Amino acid sequence: xxxxxxxxxxxxxxxxxxxxxxxxxxxxxxxxxxxxxxxxxxxxxxxxxxxxxxxxxxxxxxxxxxxxxxxxxxxxxxxxxxxxxxxxxxxxxxxxxxxxxxxxxxxxxxxxxxxxxxxxxxxxxxxxxxxxxxxxxxxxxxxxxxx
Amino acid sequence: xxxxxxxxxxxxxxxxxxxxxxxxxxxxxxxxxxxxxxxxxxxxxxxxxxxxxxxxxxxxxxxxxxxxxxxxxxxxxxxxxxxxxxxxxxxxxxxxxxxxxxxxxxxxxxxxxxxxxxxxxxxxxxxxxxxxxxxxxxxxxxxxxxxxxxxxxxxxxxxxxxxxxxxxxxxxxxxxxxxxxxxxxxxxxxxxxxxxxxxxxxxxxxxxxxxxxxxxxxxxxxxxxxxxxxxxxxxxxxxxxxxxxxxxxxxxxxxxxxxxxxxxxxxxxxxxxxxxxxxxxxxxxxxxxxxxxxxxxxxxxxxxxxxxxxxxxxxxxxxxxxxxxxxxxxxxxxxxxxxxxxxxxxxxxxxxxxxxxxxxxxxxxxxxxxxxxxxxxxxxxxxxxxxxxxxxxxxxxxxxxxxxxxxxxxxxxxxxxxxxxxxxxxxxxxxxxxxxxxxxxxxxxxxxxxxxxxxxxxxxxxxxxxxxxxxxxxxxxxxxxxxxxxxxxxxxxxxxxxxxxxxxxxxxxxxxxxxxxxxxxxxxxxxxxxxxxxxxxxxxxxxxxxxxxxxxxxxxxxxxxxxxxxxxxxxxxxxxxxxxxxxxxxxxxxxxxxxxxxxxxxxxxxxxx
Numbered sequence: 005x006x007x008x009x010x011x012x013x014x015x016x017x018x019x020x021x022x023x024x025x026x027x028x029x030x031x032x033x034x035x036x037x038x039x040x041x042x043x044x045x046x047x048x049x050x051x052x053x054x055x056x057x058x059x060x061x062x063x064x065x066x067x068x069x070x071x072x073x074x075x076x077x078x079x080x081x082x083x084x085x086x087x088x089x090x091x092x093x094x095x096x097x098x099x100x101x102x103x104x105x106x107x108x109x110x111x112x113x114x115x116x117x118x119x120x121x122x123x124x125x126x127x128x129x130x131x132x133x134x135x136x137x138x139x140x141x142x143x144x145x146x147x148x149x150x151x
Numbered sequence: 152x153x154x155x156x157x158x159x160x161x162x163x164x165x166x167x168x169x170x171x172x173x174x175x176x177x178x179x180x181x182x183x184x185x186x187x188x189x190x191x192x193x194x195x196x197x198x199x200x201x202x203x204x205x206x207x208x209x210x211x212x213x214x215x216x217x218x219x220x221x222x223x224x225x226x227x228x229x230x231x232x233x234x235x236x237x238x239x240x241x242x243x244x245x246x247x248x249x250x251x252x253x254x255x256x257x258x259x260x261x262x263x264x265x266x267x268x269x270x271x272x273x274x275x276x277x278x279x280x281x282x283x284x285x286x287x288x289x290x291x292x293x294x295x296x297x298x299x300x301x302x303x304x305x306x307x308x309x310x311x312x313x314x315x316x317x318x319x320x321x322x323x324x325x326x327x328x329x330x331x332x333x334x335x336x337x338x339x340x341x342x343x344x345x346x347x348x349x350x351x352x353x354x355x356x357x358x359x360x361x362x363x364x365x366x367x368x369x370x371x372x373x374x375x376x377x378x379x380x381x382x383x384x385x386x387x388x389x390x391x392x393x394x395x396x397x398x399x400x401x402x403x404x405x406x407x408x409x410x411x412x413x414x415x416x417x418x419x420x421x422x423x424x425x426x427x428x429x430x431x432x433x434x435x436x437x438x439x440x441x442x443x444x445x446x447x448x449x450x451x452x453x454x455x456x457x458x459x460x461x462x463x464x465x466x467x468x469x470x471x472x473x474x475x476x477x478x479x480x481x482x483x484x485x486x487x488x489x490x491x492x493x494x495x496x497x498x499x500x501x502x503x504x505x506x507x508x509x510x511x512x513x514x515x516x517x518x519x520x521x522x523x524x525x526x527x528x529x530x531x532x533x534x535x536x537x538x539x540x541x542x543x544x545x546x547x548x549x550x551x552x553x554x555x556x557x558x559x560x561x562x563x564x565x566x567x568x569x570x571x572x573x574x575x576x577x578x579x580x581x582x583x584x585x586x587x588x589x590x591x592x593x594x595x596x597x598x599x600x601x602x603x604x605x606x607x608x609x610x611x612x613x614x615x616x617x618x619x620x621x622x623x624x625x626x627x628x629x630x631x632x633x634x635x636x637x638x639x640x641x642x643x644x645x646x647x648x649x650x651x652x653x654x655x656x657x658x659x660x661x662x663x664x665x666x667x668x669x670x671x672x673x674x675x676x677x678x679x680x681x682x683x684x685x686x687x688x689x690x691x692x693x694x695x696x697x698x699x700x701x702x703x704x705x706x707x708x709x710x711x712x713x714x715x716x717x718x719x720x721x722x723x724x725x726x727x728x729x730x731x732x733x734x735x736x737x738x739x740x741x742x743x744x745x746x747x748x749x750x751x752x753x754x755x756x757x758x759x760x
Contacts, residue, residue, distance in 0.1 A: 029172070061407075065431035069439040109200060109208040116402040117211040125195045125211070131403045140183055146406065149211040 046095065046138050053096060057135055057143055060087060064133065099134030099145045103127050113144040120150040155288040155317060155528055156278050157521030159325070160267065160305065162221040163347040163376070165189050166518035167274045169282065170526030175329070175519045177512075180277040186514060187277075191269040192216040193257030201273040213241040215256050217266050219348065222371065224263040225297070225304030228252040232371070264304045268311035275312055289314040290525045292517050295321040295353045296367040317528050323353035324362045325520025326484045330508050333362055339479060343466065343499055343507070344486035348374040350462055352469045354480075368469030373458060375489035381454045382412040386427065386444065394440055396433060404433045408442070419448045420491045452494045459498050466502060483507040488514045539564050542658040545622055545630065548585040548594035550575045551679035557622045560590065567623035571637075573614050581606035582618060584634045586647065590665030592676040598661075605634045605643045613690065674727070681730040685722040688734050689715055692741050703747050714740045 063084040070076040088096075099111045107114060107125050111134055120128045127147045134145030157168045157175070164186040168177045180187045182203050192205035193215045200208065209216040222236050228246040237244050243255040253260040271289075278286050293305050302319050309316035320328075323342035327333055332340055335357055344351040351369040355362050386408060387399045398404040411427045418425040429442035452459075470477060483499060485507045490496060499507050511519060540563050546556035549572065557568045574582060583604050589597030608616050617637040624630050633644035665672075692715050696708060714737040721729050 033172075062430040066439075069431055069434060073438070106196070107208065107211065109194070109204045113207040114209075114211040115406050132406075144207055146403065148402075151211075 047140075049094060050137060050142060053091060053094065053137060054142060056087065056091060057096075060084065060091075061132055063087070095138040097136045097139075099136060099141070101127060101130040101134070101145045101147060103129065107147065107149045109144075111141060111144055112147045114149045115146045117149045117151050122150040124150055126150050153287055154282060154284055155290060155525035156275065156286050156314070157325075157518055157523070157525045158271065158274060158289050158291045159322070159515075159518035159521055160221065160271065160291055160293070160308075161186075161189055161346065161517075162219055162349055163189060163374075164514075165270055165274060166515055167278055168515070168518040168522035169278070170522050170529060173526075175522035175526065177515050177518060178278050178281050180274070181280060187270065187274060188218070189221065189267075189270050190216060190218045191220075191256070191266050197257065199269070201269050214243065217242055217254055217256050217261075220254070220263050220266045223252060223254070224267055224308070225301030226252070226263075264308040265311060267305065267308035271309055271312035271314060275314055287313075287315055288317050288525075288528075290318050290320060290521045290528070291316055292320055292322045292325045292521050294349075294351055294367075295323050295364045296351070296369075297321075318524065320521065320524055321353070321362075321364055322351070322486070322517045323355055323364070323484070325517045325524065326486050327355060327357070327362055327482075327520070328523045329511055329516045329520035330482075330484060332482055332484075332508075333357060335481070338481040339365070339475065340482045340484065341466070341470075341480050341503070342484045342486055343462075343490065344369075345462065345489040345495065346374050346487040347376050347489075348372070350374060350465065352462075352466050354469060354473050354475065365475075366469050366473035368465050368472070370461070370465060373461065375487070377458060378416065378455050378489060378492075379409070379412055381458075382416060382446075382451065383408055385454055386412060386442075389444060390442060394435075396435055396440060398433050398442075401433050404429075407432060411442075415446050416451065417491075419446070419451050420493060423448050448493075455494075459495055462495075463498050463502050466499075477503045480505075484516075485509045486513050486516055539626075539628065541624060541628075543588050543661060544590055545586070545588050545600075545624075547572075547620060547632075548587060551683045552594050553676060553679050553683075554587055554589070554592055554594040554597055557620065558624065564624045564628065565626045567621060569619055569621035572618045572620055574608070574611075574616050574618075575613055577613050578610035579613065579616075580608045580610060582608070582634070584620060584632065584643070584645075586630075586632050586645070589661055591668060592672045593679070596664075596668070596672070600630070600647045601632070601645050603632075603634075603643050603645045605636060605641065607639055607641045608636050609638055611638075678725060678727050678730075681727050681734070682722055685718055685730050685734045688737050688741075689718055689722075692737055695741055695744050699744050699748065703744055707743050707747060710743070711737070711740050 063080070067076055067080060067084065070080070101112065104122060105127055107127055112127070115131065118128055122128055126149070128150050129148040130145055131148060132146035134141070135143050154169050159166045166177060166186045168175050170176070177185050179185055180202065184203065187202045188206045190202065190205040190209070192200045192208060192212060194200055194208060195212060205216055209218070219236070219240065223233065223244070226233055227250050228244075229250070233244075233252065245253050245255070245260065247253045247262070251262065253262060254266060255261075256266070271291075275286055275289075289309055291305055291309055293302055297305070306316045306319055322344065323340075326342050326344070327340055332338065336359070338357045340355040340357065342351075342353045342355065344353070349369065349371045350373040352367065353364060354366040356365050357363075383405075387397065391397055398408065407429050411429055415425045415427055424445060424447045427442065427444045427446060431439050432442040433440050467477075470480075480503055483503050483505060485496060485499065490499075490509065490513050496507060496509060540561050541558060542560060544556040544560045545558045546554055549555045555570075557570055558566065572582070581604050583602060585594065585602045586600045587594055587597040588600050591597050605618065608618070619635045619637060621633050621635075622630065623632075630647040631644060632647070633642055635642035692711055696711060714733070718730075718733040718737050721733050724730070
């Protein structure tokens with residue numbers, strides 16, 4: 005009889021513990037889920053923005069080519085700015101790169117190393133802009149680095 | 152209890168997963184990616200970099216950027232393979248005192264396991280950050296052909312990274328675990344693993360509680376990267392033909408082309424044709440040049456056909472070695488990103504004469520399997536509480552014979568759901584609650600579980616009473632349905648014992664029926680809904696006419712009555728479009744009542760005075 009009671013009490017404690025755990029798991033899951041949802045909402049457009057960055061790249065290349073020929077129209081700069089503004093409002097931010105600074109793999113990707121009068125391992129030229137989305141790097145700036 | 156990390160330590164990329172709430176799940180790294188490049192480096196400034204960061208500076212620091220270390224780990228310096236790999240690897244390798252090897256990175260010589268440990272240490276640290284828990288143990292996967300020395304070295308890498316390695320398991324075994332095939336006794340399984348840099352084929356046999364590797368084969372220098380190279384070569388050659396420019400000499404153009412080629416390859420897994428469009432890709436004396444080229448799936452397949460054929464030949468060889476015919480293989484699993492290519496899964500299917508498993512992301516399936524093994528170790532504790540699910544949806548019949556589900560199929564029980572319903576007619580004093588089970592949208596096509604009547608509802612206009620219907624299933628699958636009129640407080644309920652007692656065959660049959668009739672059922676439901684909408688509009692029109700009384704002209708009244716008549720004659724027919732258009736006409740007509748009683752003001756200023 006006492007054995008039975010002890011067994012019951014043990015089972016009761018285990019079940020109570022299990023139930024509390026299940027409750028706690030659910031509450032924690034809900035908290036995690038709402039955090040996750042925030043992140044999902046924030047980055048839900050990441051795919052689209054990544055694709056649009058390629059359009060910005062093409063604008064940059066087009067403008068560089070037109071500038072060389074002296075044919076760059078102000079309107080084209082404005083269209084480019086329009087796209088970039090829209091993306092900025094959605095959390096996109098440009099990676100600042102300055103020539104002559106040490107190469108930083110946290111934000112930059114080296115695409116070639118070149119002979120240069122600049123000190124070794126510093127940025128010689130930015131060939132493609134880098135971008136952050138809500139502070140997360142989604143495309144490193146592509147740079148040429150001094151040998 | 153502390154989590155055990157499952158790690159797929161790959162030649163080019165690594166992935167990690169844990170078991171959470173009984174389910175294996177990939178963990179993202181610190182940079183937010185689901186895979187991590189297996190690359191380590193020491194920068195010129197003497198800083199140690201691992202993963203994506205190391206990869207980003209590889210071009211400018213090739214001698215101190217160590218990749219593909221998995222090809223070296225646990226081997227002897229004099230091995231044939233090492234002598235071959237040594238010739239193309241850009242970093243320095245030398246023979247160690249024990250006959251193994253050492254790799255130079257920065258100012259120091261490292262053992263291969265020390266380099267692998269850097270990737271593992273990063274994964275460990277990122278996993279700890281993601282889960283907020285300390286991670287001290289891991290299950291790490293290795294290729295099935297790894298010998299004892301390679302396995303021991305991989306284990307040592309784990310220990311150097313601060314992980315207690317609970318077990319080293321084979322990659323194909325992990326893939327089989329991920330699909331739960333370890334439970335299938337006496338089956339023969341082939342794992343076809345086409346990774347970024349290597350192609351592995353493994354033949355497994357599931358015995359009592361163990362998965363045994365019967366044979367292996369493959370090519371350690373054939374992978375998805377070769378496919379990318381082929382595409383890029385082709386594009387470079389074609390462009391040279393078109394424009395006379397060799398863009399492989401321009402590093403930025405080549406970088407853009409690489410990305411575009413990879414994207415095209417991915418897109419051609421689903422589409423038959425894609426366009427590679429790179430404006431201002433380069434320039435020559437005549438000015439800027441663009442890259443615009445269409446590529447078809449057929450062209451891609453033609454470009455890499457020999458690689459695919461070779462992988463199938465190697466598969467055949469591996470089977471020959473263990474004296475098995477393709478038809479004797481029970482299950483085939485696809486692993487590695489390259490197997491997403493339809494030509495590959497098609498070739499595998501043709502060779503074995505059966506559909507391969509490919510439900511789990513092929514880049515992640517090995518890490519998932521490692522986590523499943525980790526979960527088995529974790530699972531010693533008694534916390535597995537098996538909860539059942541309802542196999543079919545449960546609900547009631549509503550206006551027009553429509554089935555309204557309260558508890559959707561696959562809901563975990565115990566659970567309870569409630570919803571408010573109302574009456575369909577004026578002064579209706581009772582409602583019948585008809586409880587049904589099934590997946591078909593019309594009540595008549597589903598299985599009746601029971602019915603009861605709730606009466607004593609105080610007479611009121613249709614749509615006004617609030618009747619709360621509650622479904623409650625307990626842990627034993629017993630369903631309680633109750634209905635309560637909120638105004639009178641009257642309630643009724645019924646208890647149904649056998650709501651989940653269907654056999655698996657019955658459930659499958661009902662689900663199949665639902666799929667077969669999906670199209671017809673959708674129409675029936677739409678028709679019922681259109682009729683409901685029509686009836687509601689007629690009701691609203693008649694009510695509005697009564698309320699408006701003499702305030703509106705006879706013309707308006709007649710016009711509305713005419714439209715009501717038209718709708719009444721069509722609403723019981725079966726032409727959904729006619730019912731919808733007549734309903735729309737009537738509701739347009741009703742709006743005239745409002746306009747005639749409250750004529751619109753000329754402008755807002757006037758109204759505010």
